[in-house]
Amino acid sequence: MKDSDSKIKHIAVSGNIGAGKTTLSEMLGAHYGWEVHYEDTNTNPYLSDFYEDMHRWSFNLQIYFLNSRYKQILDIRNGDKVVIQDRTIYEDASIFAPNLHEMGLMSKRDMENYWTLFELMTSQVEPPDLLIFLKASIPKLVEHIQKRGREYEGSISLDYLKRLNEKYENWIAGYDIGKLLIIDADQTDFKSNKEDFGNILEKIDSKLFGLF
Numbered sequence: 001m002k003d004s005d006s007k008i009k010h011i012a013v014s015g016n017i018g019a020g021k022t023t024l025s026e027m028l029g030a031h032y033g034w035e036v037h038y039e040d041t042n043t044n045p046y047l048s049d050f051y052e053d054m055h056r057w058s059f060n061l062q063i064y065f066l067n068s069r070y071k072q073i074l075d076i077r078n079g080d081k082v083v084i085q086d087r088t089i090y091e092d093a094s095i096f097a098p099n100l101h102e103m104g105l106m107s108k109r110d111m112e113n114y115w116t117l118f119e120l121m122t123s124q125v126e127p128p129d130l131l132i133f134l135k136a137s138i139p140k141l142v143e144h145i146q147k148r149g150r151e152y153e154g155s156i157s158l159d160y161l162k163r164l165n166e167k168y169e170n171w172i173a174g175y176d177i178g179k180l181l182i183i184d185a186d187q188t189d190f191k192s193n194k195e196d197f198g199n200i201l202e203k204i205d206s207k208l209f210g211l212f
Helices: 003-007 021-032 047-052 054-078 089-102 108-122 138-148 151-155 158-173 194-209
Strands: 010-015 035-037 083-086 130-135 179-184
Touching: 010 021, 010 054, 021 035, 021 083, 021 130, 021 194, 035 054, 047 054, 054 083, 054 089, 054 108, 089 108, 089 158, 130 158, 130 194, 138 158, 179 194
Parallel strands: 010 083, 010 130, 035 083, 130 179
Antiparallel strands: none
């Protein structure tokens, strides 16, 4: 770990469903000695219900994720380790919740309630020291989703992924609260290609430590 790490507490990896966030987070965590904080999908009590009935469970799911990620941020900032986080609290509020509202799956009342809570939470925490965005096309997302074979993801539609991708692009275009690194997941095979992964490490070192 570099001496500069003492000033760095929070790295975050963002991207659509199936972009490769968890894989990259684990690889970076292993390389730099960072602790990985995962998105709470395995123990989330609402996720499978949500994919079965999005209208009924959308608000419950988003509140659960909001609370979970807020707690993660507090733990990161109060802890003594450098943490890399799989997905951010900002994605919930800028992408997933508004998308559900626009699709008629979350009421205006629930959306306003959710947004008020999000604004209160984010006013009390700092953004990541570096946000890494994995940009991926719909075919690449589908390929990854099918490979990992999670049963509850089998009902995700192409239209749903497309809507999310559009919102991700808009969010990233306006992201101005911290350092940002965009990685084209279609053109980068960081999992199998050491050179591709090395290129990502160089870019991260440059962003965090001013190297290269």
